[in-house]
Amino acid sequence: MSDEDLPNLPEGLEPITESLFEAPPxxxxxxxxxxxxxxxxxxxxxxxxxxxxxxxxxxxxxxxxxxxxxxxxxxxxxxxxxxxxxxxxxxxxxxMQKETVETRKLSRAAIETLAIIAYHQPVTRAEIEEIRGVSVSRGTVDQLLEMEWIKFGRRKMTPGRPVTYIVTPGFLDHFGLESARDLPGLKELRASGLLDNRPPPGASASDGAGETEEQEELFQEEDET
The missing domain is CATH 1.10.10.10 (Winged helix-like DNA-binding domain superfamily/Winged helix DNA-binding domain)
Structure with missing residues (x-):
């Protein structure tokens, strides 16, 4: 409606021009x-x-x-x-807890892969393998994707444009985190049952100690992160 279409009002009165989409209280x-x-x-x-x-x-x-x-x-x-x-x-x-809670444990490879993604995201498969020192099986990554704890991030602007991996809001929600900056450490993951305290079969006590040190390094956030 234009100003010409508005009816003539008595002097001192203004036309009502409030929006029809006024925000609710x-x-x-x-x-x-x-x-x-x-x-x-x-x-x-x-x-x-x-x-x-x-x-x-x-x-x-x-x-x-x-x-x-x-x-x-x-x-x-x-x-x-x-x-x-x-x-x-x-x-x-x-x-909210039941008397008996059965916790699904991830494999050692999955835990290490998840930790690397969480603390180094966004990270490519090649970068994960470089940090771990061993190759990452497709099944390990697929398991984390199926659990919806990781997802694909943006492709890196490098030759081949490899995909990256990042943790999901579901991962943060599971651990009660607001952001990746509040990620749990080694002790928290052990307490949740996701990390086995026992050394792998055939490993000596000294081997287990060395492995623990390596795991602790995985769960320490880099200074530049």
Whole structure:
């Protein structure tokens, strides 16, 4: 509608020009974010929240306000990488555990490969093999891909344009991490049951000690990372 189409109004009155897409109240936006996060099994990014919410809504502000509102509660609004999720408070995790928990252990090769990817990402297969000193089997990488703990990253701008590997939000979520900077060390992985404390069959005690030192080096983040 143009200004010429507007009806003549009494002197002192202005036409109503409010947007038809006015953003919902802040409290309502928090309720919307809460509903989306509660219904989603996977962490939801700010972009995805904005796409689902009405025009003009500010998902970033709403999720921050909601996170503060949930502080000290049994569940919390937790950041996972670049996304957000509703998670049980860390100190109440024992309530969710069963009496018997069977942990699936990864092979030594898979653990080393996962550690190298986590601490050196983005990293190519050739770089993984160079760090480990041995070749990486396709089955090892496929297993980590199937578990959705790693995924393909950007191709490197080098001859052949090799693909790189990086850890996934699912990996971060499993360990309760906000970002790769908070990666667990050797002790944490052993406590989770993913790393075997026993030396490989046929290895002496001294061999096991040497291997432990090598593993510790794998789980130490490089200074430039």
């Amino acid at each position: 802040e409290a309502e936006q928090e309720r919307m974010v809460e509903a989306i996060l509660f219904a989603s099994a996977d962490p939801v990014s700010i972009g995805e929240l904005n796409a689902r919410m009405p025009h003009g809504a500010d998902a970033a502000s709403a999720v921050q306000a909601l996170a503060k509102r949930y502080e000290g509660r049994g569940v919390q609004i937790t950041r996972v990488g670049e996304a957000w999720a509703i998670r049980t408070a860390a100190d109440l995790g024992f309530l």
